[in-house]
Amino acid sequence: MLGSGAKAAKPSFVSYISPEEIHIKEPIEKEVNLRLLPGEQLLCEASTVYKYIQEDGSNRGTYGKLVCTNFKIAFLDEDSTSDDNEPQFKNKIIGENDITLQCVDQIYGVYDEKKKLLTGQLRKYPEKLIIYCKDLRVFNFCLRYTKEEEVKRIVSGIIHHSQTPKLLKRLFLFSYASAAPDNTDGRNQTVMFDTLEDWRDELERTKGDVQYKAVSTNEGYKVSEKIYRTIRKPPYELLKTDDLSSSLPSLQEIQTAYTRFKQLFLIDNSTDFWATDVKWFSLLESTNWLEIIRRVLKKAIEVVECLERQHTNVLLIEESATDLCCVISSLVQVMMDSYSRTKSGFQSLIQKEWVIGGHGFLDRCNHLHKSDKEEAPVFLLLLNCVWQLVQQYPPAFEFTETYLTVLSDSLYVPIFSTFFFNSQHQKDTAMTGESLKTQSSPFRFLTVWDWSVQFDPKAQAFLNNPLYAEKPKPDKSQRKTARFKHQRQLSLPLTQTKSSPKRGFFREETDHLIKNILGKRIGKFINSSDEPPNSFREFYDSWHSKPVDYHGLLLPCVDGPEIKVWAQRYLRWIPEAQLHGGGTIATAAKILDLMEEVQNLQVKMDEEHSQAISGDLHAVPMLRNSARLSSLFPFALLQRQSVKPALPTSTWKDLEDEDDLVRRDDEFVDLSSDML
């Protein structure tokens, strides 16, 4: 402890295991069954792979089989067959040790304690394999005891199938859709916005049908390939344009920030964790990710202010109009329209603004590994922003942060079509093309909104917010008109007039619009850049000085300490960050327990009334022994069970600037003087 300041040379990879220890635990190679989905095929496998349990730097782990299919990479050990310890929150498609090919972020090999990024062809095969996942899991596999042939096959197989460019049609989505029985329960409550009716309903709901109309000029994608058949025309009145490409960070900046940010959570071991802990805040800041979230939220507030207070419509402009436009317009709706804060409302919003709105999920997630340049976590940015609102105003949302977390994970599950196309046009083309070729009926893709595909009802209950204060019955007389007047959707993203001819859509329309404004309404045209920033601050402050109406307008707090790290998503697999019996889940569990008690009482009362048992009860998740749940719940369930506290291994950095103070004693009294 005396020399805690000295820095030891740090190897880039810390070995968890010594050869002696391997012999203590004999490899038990039970035959374990690989569960395959319809259309899933085993591609390669390797036996006697040792998987480390990422826990307090120990060498513990299990032997098993590492396999790679056309859908996932999976590790099979004896534990995976026993279902005694069934977790309460389990994904039916992706097991604890499964990694879908699209979920793989980076793969490293370890050669003589040195980490090396693996991408293409390999000349030498590593002793250890580290897989970093897009959902922030880190897997450590030791291949030292595996046959050389198998090592070669599995390593090159994994790299080939997860890291190299792919054709759209080779996505597992298609094999699954053609092999899976059509057992979806059709549509849930989510409005898919793929028909004219859906748009008309939405206009009616938002009372926009007075001035807007749903049209189908894009039938057959004549106007734009990016936009679906049905579009809405905005009325040309008071208008403000906001060029997002100049007022918000570029996609490149967003991508860079996120890449740095996520790296902070992909932790190899305990030493890593504590080494980065000392400078945690400046590390966080240097990624710029939280600052981007803040800027995006502020921009959304600005837009809300225009709509709400200045009664001005807002035209969002961006080169492709399918990235930051989607983020801002979605956020504005979440903030202004409480329907967007219900589960089905939020899903309909994503469907409308993103899926049908033409966000290029395929390119932005780089699902096909075609080009890194197109990659940008735009949708994740939205979820991160929405999370800020969810944690600031828990009663305002029907869904939980767990919902947002599993939604973000679902970006990488290629059995749903939702996040695997760049546009509806691309999806339609791919579907008809494939079905022509196979001469079968058109594909039925699954939608991610059918949560029963991934979670059974018990697990789905964790997606519902027990704090959600349901909307009181509408009081018809009240200020309805005033509120809805400016709640008109500003959604239809328009291109910049000077946008590249290749990618633009809706160009004539926009040109016309701009001319129109410049010609007739130039006096009322407000440019965002020369607007006094005061009005934003004033609007923000005045809203915050009033009590919150969870069903009304909701503005996020954007001051320094208010923008936080989405701990559940980013810390959920890190054992050092685990609070045994703590975290927000501790209070949530108490609420769920109490709700259950109340519901039981309700049932008993109904019985006493000798009425039929009331059927309208929401499923309440059952939490056993809730006081001892891990804060990482419902993720990483079976982590550290011991009560040993996590102790920082590196604690202090110098207070160089305060040397004189540091050296002083609390109170200067010469104790030796009276001894002499």
Next chain:
Amino acid sequence: TLKDGANWEKSEEIPRLPGETRVTDKDVIYMCPFNGPVKGRVYITNYRLYLRSVENDPVVVLDVPLGVISRIEKMGGASSRGENSYGLDITCKDMRNLRFALKQEGHSRRDIFEVLTKHAFPQSHNLLFFAFANEEKFSENGWMVYSPMSEYRRQGLPNERWRVTFINEHYGLCDTYPSLLVVPYNATDDDLKKVAAFRSRNRIPVLSWIHPENQAVIMRCSQPLVGMSGKRNKDDERYLDIIREANGQISKLTIYDARPSVNAVANKATGGGYESEDAYPNAELFFLDIHNIHVMRESLKKLKDIVYPNVEESHWLSSLESTHWLEHIKLVLTGAIQVADKVSSGRSSVLVHCSDGWDRTAQLTSLAMLMLDSYYRTIEGFEVLVQKEWISFGHKFASRIGHGDKNHADADRSPIFLQFIDCVWQMSKQFPTAFEFNEQLLITILDHLYSCRFGTFLYNSESVREKEKVTEKTLSLWSLINSEKSKYTNPFYSKELNRALYPVASMRHLELWVNYYIRWNPRIRQQPNPVEQRYMELLALRDDYMRRLEELQITNNSKISNSSASSTSPSQMMSQVQTHF
């Protein structure tokens, strides 16, 4: 003046405590850093400064106990130009500054400056603290909360290895220790006197807490007087060995020196030092690297700079890091976790000291006790903990806070107790169901740490408090709290006995306590916790259902039993049934 006072009485409800008397009032302009100048009238009593705006809607109100004031400065002179440049600038101990502008004519600020100075700094003017004038009445008597004897009995003491000694009854052994001490059974009072000669300010190792199962103990003391020459003391060495043996383990005694090792070494120059391996072969010494009171004071000063009046925005995180405030919190918590873990799973007794054993030592022992003993996580238990480890063991509240003292730049001032409360808050934030009390209790404690309304935190030691007859002449803060416990109760609390609670001392989990440090900023939302509200609603709903269900069951049962005799009215039935209970 009578007419004046009557006016004052009437003029909109100015809050007044029993025993609080008016001193003066004046028209001022409150220079609100958030809303700009506010015209108002300021009322000064022997307890508080109260401002009410005259034009604003909603009314702006300031209610500041004078004890909170750290410094009063005049700004501008009689000839100063510019609007509102003449007046008073008041620095507070609770993370805010107040600025009042006055009319320049006729030295209008002179009397208010003098009155404020006199009553905010009574110690410097030979006046009594307001606590001695306070005539409030409470249903509970907070002075009864802590009785050392019953607290030690609760811990199972004395037993065959530990005894209670009255050697310090008249503070003859150590004037900064309490009168009642627990020491090893095998050490005589004579031994204690010899050990006292070798410990700074006679603060000998005494017991703070004993583990109910493994009998390992937490001891606290001050540094040994080793000095440059490396003096040794056989009595001290033997005493530590007796402590080690007392829990029947053969392991070494663990000594945690809270200081960074360099400071411990440097202390030798002034006669202090630490236990060397040569002199104490059966002890293991670890330094916990917690910095001194001056570093902590500077750190809080930097924190105030970034949160008041405006919250640093563009580089919030790196600014926060540069204050080191959370880093210090992390180190204190890390130290306490080590102490607690050593006692609990290491089954080894530990000795904790720093230089004098009244700052960092108090932080470490009390936090470790909070981690190990769930009793201290109740409202009453926490009061006992503060009363015992801080107040009775001579944390120098008077010097660290500077109660009623005008010397704002005193180097003895330091936010050590605030830091402890912050650590407790961090723990309650990480374990929201483990504490019976809520954040409001912690904030209330901090408010009255400065207010001087209660005698609880006045003076530096038990001996002075006894001399000043604090328990006779003043009220205890715990009277206020225990009289309205529901206000300070955490509805999520689940009682769990004997469960060690280890927070994670990682920056990933440590947070700035916004509701305390930034509470004056209207931009930082102080909303009632919606999760808590929802839970309370559900609790009420449950109770309502239970009541109705009971009624239903009673009605139904009576229906069955009374099916023949049907003419009883429901109200009669109820009254019949109620007599059963």
